[in-house]
Amino acid sequence: MRYIIDRISGEIAVCEDENGDSVKLKASELPQGAKEGDLIFKDSGVWCIDEKGSRERRRVMADKLNRLLE
Template structure:
């Protein structure tokens, strides 16, 4: 399952699940350099940012936004 970082606070990160639920993680558990909008996946060694899926989603949002302002 993918988790999308919604917001990151000093101690807690709130992530949206694929089924639109919300979970809280300790911010210290996030991979170094993780930021809002990144897609997280759980792997045996811990959380990892899925760069490919993150970029795919960001590009999709960019295209939708561009279509709204054309």
């Protein structure tokens, strides 16, 4: 399952799963360089960033914002 990092507040990262449910993780568990809006998944017990998915999600969100502002 993939998660979206919704926000990082201190030592807690609030993530949203594919069903829209919120999950809290320790920020220290996140992969190096992870930031709000990144897609992450767990592989062999280690959190990883879905680089391609994160880029695509940001592109889609930017397109939606641009359409709203037109």
